[in-house]
Amino acid sequence: MSFSTQLKQELLSIENIKPCCMLSETYGLILFSKSFSKRSMFLNTENSQVAERYYSCINRLAVDGVSFTKSDSGKCKVSVNSEASRLRVLSAFGFSGNERSRRINWANIENDCCLYSFIRGVFLACGNISDPEKSYHVEFCVPYSLKNDLLRVLGEIELKPKEIKRNNNYYLYFKDSEDILTLLASIGANNSVLEFTGVKIFKDMRNNINRKTNFENANLDRTVNAALVQTEAILKLKKQGKFNTLPTELRQLAQLRLDNPDLSLKEIGEMLEPPLSRSGVNHRLQKLINLSQ
Numbered sequence: 001m002s003f004s005t006q007l008k009q010e011l012l013s014i015e016n017i018k019p020c021c022m023l024s025e026t027y028g029l030i031l032f033s034k035s036f037s038k039r040s041m042f043l044n045t046e047n048s049q050v051a052e053r054y055y056s057c058i059n060r061l062a063v064d065g066v067s068f069t070k071s072d073s074g075k076c077k078v079s080v081n082s083e084a085s086r087l088r089v090l091s092a093f094g095f096s097g098n099e100r101s102r103r104i105n106w107a108n109i110e111n112d113c114c115l116y117s118f119i120r121g122v123f124l125a126c127g128n129i130s131d132p133e134k135s136y137h138v139e140f141c142v143p144y145s146l147k148n149d150l151l152r153v154l155g156e157i158e159l160k161p162k163e164i165k166r167n168n169n170y171y172l173y174f175k176d177s178e179d180i181l182t183l184l185a186s187i188g189a190n191n192s193v194l195e196f197t198g199v200k201i202f203k204d205m206r207n208n209i210n211r212k213t214n215f216e217n218a219n220l221d222r223t224v225n226a227a228l229v230q231t232e233a234i235l236k237l238k239k240q241g242k243f244n245t246l247p248t249e250l251r252q253l254a255q256l257r258l259d260n261p262d263l264s265l266k267e268i269g270e271m272l273e274p275p276l277s278r279s280g281v282n283h284r285l286q287k288l289i290n291l292s293q
């Protein structure tokens, strides 16, 4: 499964959303689909779970005349067939159907809490993310008339994507790993944040190794392998929800290890308050590894 599919699956499984936020998420999903007007209203996607979510949202609003088709190659299309139904959906979000272009109706995302859910819906409709192992890249394929509105929404969470036109489509995209993490965290994709962070740590570490050519290789391999095992154990503790229940001295050390993947145990020990010897650090890291198993 691609990282993008996995992320969308996680987003679709988020529960306990406030009714106002649920409506904003639905709004983002429907507004940023392929077409949203009196004349036509449909979503194209290869992700059948996203298609199902769109179908159930729109079915609730349009009541009847919604069709769901899936081609042999797996492409899904969900479409609202009658104009009366399309008008019902439009009016649910405050549109008459006579608007000249598709724009965000800000009244639907008035509360601060709703903004994140709205972005989640937009990402489900038109977002894509590369596998972080290969590259750091997130993009939204947006209708031209909504481009500036989405820029404004993303600006609210301090993101300033770049724009590009490709095959008659407009894309907003960013490639900075910190920006991608900000997006993932904002839309509530906690597991994806952890996975992305893990990949990033390993990649940074690999890059560092390539730079430090004058190191003795065998020794370095040992250090790096040990650091990998430690980092993996700490990320696992986070995933298991045990991280925050660790005793303070273990938690501090775990965080230092995550933040400084290429430091030696001696250097990490010196950063602790009070400082700890190399073997003391080693002992505590071993404890963390045992706890994660």
Ligand SMILES: [Zn+2]
Binding pocket: 018, 019, 020, 021, 022, 111, 112, 113, 114, 115
């Ligand atoms: Zn809300």
